[in-house]
Amino acid sequence: MLTLFVSFHTLAGSKANANSYEMDYIKIPTLEPIPRSWIPPSLLQDTNNLLKTYIIENGKSMTKSDGILVNTLESIEQSSLLALNGGKVIEGLPLVTAIGLLPPLYFEDHQPLAWLDDQPAGSVVYVSFGSRTAITREQLRELGNGLLGSGCGFVWVVKDKKVDREDGKELVDVIGDELMERVKEKGMVVKHWVNQESILKHPAVGGFLSHCGWNSVTEAMWHGVHVLAWPQHGDQKINADLVERIGLGTWEKSWSWGGGEIVMREQIAEKIKEVMGNKLLRSQAMRIREEARNGIELGRGSKKGLTELIKMLKKERS
The missing domain is CATH 3.40.50.2000 (Glycogen Phosphorylase B;)
Structure with missing residues (x-):
């Protein structure tokens, strides 16, 4: 980009x-x-x-x-x-x-959602499209039914308004009474800010349905969580291409972005099942995770880049 x-x-x-x-x-x-x-x-x-x-x-x-x-x-x-x-x-x-990947700075002790503690390792898909993306209610309901149809546990962050606006609507108003009751069987749905780092690092989380904003991509790399890319706008298709090229995840290019044609629940369910069951993607995500962390510990990657920058600045000031 x-x-x-x-x-x-x-x-x-x-x-x-x-x-x-x-x-x-x-x-x-x-x-x-x-x-x-x-x-x-x-x-x-x-x-x-x-x-x-x-x-x-x-x-x-x-x-x-x-x-x-x-x-x-x-x-x-x-x-x-x-x-x-x-x-x-x-x-x-x-x-x-x-200078990346920059490690997260845990300056506050955020506890992940307690529901995750009771789930098997690698069984949960985390679903979030960031704080600046809203999806139509029709697509939200297809997504919810697709998550249920996948058979996987899920943590789903729902956003109903664009950018950082809050709309005051209750979660049940957005996804509907029937879907609200059904999702309780397999997952957890929230309509407020969550600490994404805490969720991605939780051992129960085994996949990430993401819009592929760059922060989300780097966090997925850092924690070794493979990605199902569903870009929505801006730089996200370019990021999704990188995700697929490096083996961090997969991108279903036929899915619309920016509020286009509705992607149906059957397609969503099938793709989530496919990605969550892909052991190769999981191992590649863990390889990228180790590469990122070794870069700091062994003086490569971000540590090397920052060290060279400091040397250059010292030289210019001397």
Whole structure:
């Protein structure tokens, strides 16, 4: 996503890329083409809008900075980092340093939901689409029935309003009386903020149905929880592609994003069963977890990146 962010101001005005705006992809030098359907629609409009203006102006400003720090693992995004630091994406860009995965900071003692303590190890799917994404009530009810149909235990965080707004509606008003009663048999549904880190690290959690916001992706990597990606907007399709490429999870690309066509309960149930039963995905997620943690303990990854940054800053100040 950073490669798109820093180069978009050149792509938007490039004759070489003019055709790609009318075709099915956007081409960034040295990297694989990005499908047009993965790009936020507002960036592809002919007229300027708030998001497009923001990305163009900030992309230009990044070339004037002293460095760019990214919360990612160097080993999983080598090609992008090499392209950015080799001047292939845009000339004049400062050094881009991978300093992730940054470990969670447990400054408060948050207890996970007590319900999880009674569930078998790896049996529960955690379902959350972040604090900035709302799903239609029709889709919420299909999702709830899909979770029940999967036969898996679940912790489901329901959000009914976009961004960080609260709507004052009770949970039963959102998902309905009948579904509210049925979900009690297999899972737990909440309509308030939960500590996601505490849930993902709980041994009962064996999968994550996620919108693939970057924070959620890095938290899943840190805790070794494999992902069923259902991106909704913004950078999330690009993140979902990374999740699939590195083996952290799977992405059902036919599922709509941003309130499009309703995904039916049967599809959801089948996909959750498939992902929760996939031992290969589980082992790959644990491999990524160990790689992230070893990077800190053995002086690689984030520790190496931060150490190099400190040396550079000391040198400039001396």
